[in-house]
Structure formats: structure tokens, C-alpha cells
Amino acid sequence: MTTIGIVGAGAAAAAATHVLDTAVPDAEVTVLEKSGGLCGRAATRRNDDRDLVYDYGANYLKSDDERVVELVTGTLDDEGMVDATEPVYTFEESGEVSPGRDADGHKWSYRMGLTQIAKRLFGGTDATVHRRTRIETIRREGGDSGDGRGGDGNDDRDAAWTLVDTDGEEWGPFDVLLVNPPAPQTAELLADAEWESPAREALREAAADVPYRTVWTAVLHYSFPLDRPYYGLVNTDKEHEVGWVSREECKAGHVPDGESLLVVQAGGEWSAERYDADPADNVAELAGHAAEIVGDDRLLDPDWTDHQGWRYAIPEGEADQGAVDAAASEGLYVLGDWVAGEGRLHAALANGLDVGERVAREV
Incomplete structure (x- = not known):
């Protein structure tokens, strides 16, 4: 069984979860959302x-x-x-x-x-969604975090991801991690991540550079x-x-x-x-x-x-794709409109579909 952790329940995460539910039917997907709602900035009251x-x-x-x-x-x-x-x-x-x-x-x-989009996407899957759960620490253990390219034996995949929330509760371990918050918040998470790899710093810089x-x-x-x-x-x-x-x-x-x-x-x-x-x-x-x-x-x-x-x-910009790919080779995928480079709801959904398909190919 493949375990997949997702930080954030935005539109991209919902679309990716929808894909994974069918493409990786044995996957156990856990979504951790800091707020009480779903779909990120596509918000309804x-x-x-x-x-x-x-x-x-x-x-x-x-x-x-x-x-x-x-x-x-x-x-x-x-x-x-x-x-x-x-x-x-x-x-x-x-x-x-x-x-x-x-x-x-x-x-x-x-x-x-508009929040119906995420509610219907998540609701049609077996994913477990935990709201009001703010992730504070990303931890990676095991594997070979040398150059962030996976190596001939794909050793970078032989690692487990653990998440720690602000109450100190640990979530995981996960084989794969998807990270959906806006780029500045993703950069903050990566800055404090317990993940010794050049890919971490490259992705942190790439996220921090998105205006x-x-x-x-x-x-x-x-x-x-x-x-x-x-x-x-x-x-x-x-x-x-x-x-x-x-x-x-x-x-x-x-x-x-x-x-x-x-x-x-x-x-x-x-x-x-x-x-x-x-x-x-x-x-x-x-x-x-x-x-x-x-x-x-x-x-x-x-x-x-x-x-x-x-x-x-x-x-108002997009992340460096090389940094995005390097992190993905170690099992951490970022997704959202800032990865797509277009701050629109349809772009976030399309990027989520892309990332879901990519994870399904690579797990």
C-alpha cells in the first residue's frame, strides 16, 4: 500500500486526490488542512x-x-x-x-x-481530510538525499515523510508528500524542514522567489x-x-x-x-x-x-521547474496555481490533475 500525505486542501490538492483515488487505488491518502474550509482562495460563505x-x-x-x-x-x-x-x-x-x-x-x-468543487472532489474519494490541522514541520527520514536526482537505484524514494502539526501530533509516515499552500507559506515550511538535501533549499528559494x-x-x-x-x-x-x-x-x-x-x-x-x-x-x-x-x-x-x-x-510568477522536479524526484511534489504560473482557479485544478497523474506514474 502506498501512503500519500497532502498539506493543504486547496483546489489543486482536491484535483490531485481525485486522480490518485482512481490511478493508485491501493493508496491511503491523508489531507491536512489548517483552516475549517476547503478549496483555498476559492472560498464561499x-x-x-x-x-x-x-x-x-x-x-x-x-x-x-x-x-x-x-x-x-x-x-x-x-x-x-x-x-x-x-x-x-x-x-x-x-x-x-x-x-x-x-x-x-x-x-x-x-x-x-465555489467550494463545492473541492467538496465534491474530495467527497468522491476514500481520502481522509483533517481540518484545522496546521502543519509546522516536515521531516524526511531514510533514503539517499544526496543530489536530489534519485540516483540509478532511485534511492531517494526509499524514505519516509513525517508531518508534525502545531499541537505536536505526528502524521505519517508517508511514501509521498504533496504540498499545496501558497508559495510563501511553502517556503516557510521548507525553511524549517528536517530534510537534508540540496533539493530542499533549491525548492525553498524557488518558492520564496514567486511574487x-x-x-x-x-x-x-x-x-x-x-x-x-x-x-x-x-x-x-x-x-x-x-x-x-x-x-x-x-x-x-x-x-x-x-x-x-x-x-x-x-x-x-x-x-x-x-x-x-x-x-x-x-x-x-x-x-x-x-x-x-x-x-x-x-x-x-x-x-x-x-x-x-x-x-x-x-x-504573479511561477516557480523554477528544475527545483520542482528535483524535489519530486525525492517524493515531495508542490502543486497549486503558483506552480502553474497563473493565479486562476482553472489553472490550479489543471495543475492538480497534472501532479496527480505524475505521482501515479512515479510511485
Whole structure:
């Protein structure tokens, strides 16, 4: 039996687990997730009192990869899938809105939100998922960790991986380890890893070198409908304090009829500068920007709000593939949108499929 440990329950990890469940049927897969949710930045919240469902991280799933399309519309049950058919418009630093971008193809979510992707992927496997389990230490024991290339006898595979969480509990040993957190958090794990190999330092440096954009998000509810021809607005010149505004009411089942719910995501510079500022002040400022961009002063006064900061939201580069491959030769695979080099949900899912297939070939 092959034992596989996975750190993080993001979209890539969910896709990889889905592949491994079929391709390595005797594998025992254990997923350890630090938060209480699944699917990483493809995050969904509910407000049952107001009958609201909203995707406040990743906004939707694009149909930019045929394998991902087949996964979500064919392999998985597509019951409850919704498609925001309104187009995405653009705005620049001046705030002027124009229909300068096409409808972006499909903009999929679910009535229960984007986290359904990971829930359905994990739920269709025999993997064991432990939430609220933060891994603090990666330990590698045994094997030949000489040059990180596996050697003629593939001795680098004759090792066991053990994980230690913040409560001191040990998990493993695992024959193979998949690591799914954002690149900066992966670099932190590798910096303290008990793994004597040039591959560890090479991968740590590669992960640390991936730049990230910080995003601070406000969610704004209104008891009136907002009559606009678009689903979302994207800032194309990246000079505005706001990077994205979208209307959750365009997703069936997310917002009651006659109401509006805006997801307002600040630009990277504003988000980084105000990440630790008073949330109420941030929400008020973003509501003001939304009112100006959308052109409706009623948006200055939402009747209910929510917020979330994402310090490591969107990778703006990709990891060195040589370092990724060297670590894989010793049984540690990194995966996620930062490995794919594109900070989009479909890219994370596609990378997870790739890594799952690679692990299946190499175990």
C-alpha cells in the first residue's frame, strides 16, 4: 500500500486526490488542512439569516482548460452549477466604465458556492481530510538525499515523510508528500524542514522567489436591485484602488430577488498598505469607490457587510521547474496555481490533475 500525505486542501490538492483515488487505488491518502474550509482562495460563505451565498475569494471558474471542463461538467455531478452570463466590463484609473472585455466564456459557480468543487472532489474519494490541522514541520527520514536526482537505484524514494502539526501530533509516515499552500507559506515550511538535501533549499528559494499580490475584499449588501448590464468590472490599468467589482446576484441562488450583493476587491498596492487597518474603515472606503465606479450613491450605505484579507492571494510568477522536479524526484511534489504560473482557479485544478497523474506514474 502506498501512503500519500497532502498539506493543504486547496483546489489543486482536491484535483490531485481525485486522480490518485482512481490511478493508485491501493493508496491511503491523508489531507491536512489548517483552516475549517476547503478549496483555498476559492472560498464561499453563507449568511442564512439573509439567505445569502457568496464567493468572496476567487469569483468564478473559467472554461479555459478542456480537462477542467470535463471534470466539472462530466466527471462530477453538475447539479447546482450556475453560470453568470452577464459580461465583464472594464474600468481604468479615472473610474470610467466601458464594455471593453468579452464575456470571458463561462463563469461557473454553484448555488452553494465555489467550494463545492473541492467538496465534491474530495467527497468522491476514500481520502481522509483533517481540518484545522496546521502543519509546522516536515521531516524526511531514510533514503539517499544526496543530489536530489534519485540516483540509478532511485534511492531517494526509499524514505519516509513525517508531518508534525502545531499541537505536536505526528502524521505519517508517508511514501509521498504533496504540498499545496501558497508559495510563501511553502517556503516557510521548507525553511524549517528536517530534510537534508540540496533539493530542499533549491525548492525553498524557488518558492520564496514567486511574487504575490495581496487582496483585501469587502462584501456589500443592499436591499434594492442594481440594474446594470454587467456581472463584473475589472480594472485593466491596475492604477485604481479597486481591482474588481462583481454582482453576486448574477449567480442563481446566491442573493434573494430584489436585492444586491457586491464583492469589491481592492488592488494590490491598496490591499498591502491597508491590510491591517480597521476593517470598518476599509469597508467604508471600498463602498465609496464602488459607488463612484458603478455610478450610484446609494452604494455608500450598505445595510450589511463582510470582509476578508488575502495576504497571499494571486501569484504573479511561477516557480523554477528544475527545483520542482528535483524535489519530486525525492517524493515531495508542490502543486497549486503558483506552480502553474497563473493565479486562476482553472489553472490550479489543471495543475492538480497534472501532479496527480505524475505521482501515479512515479510511485
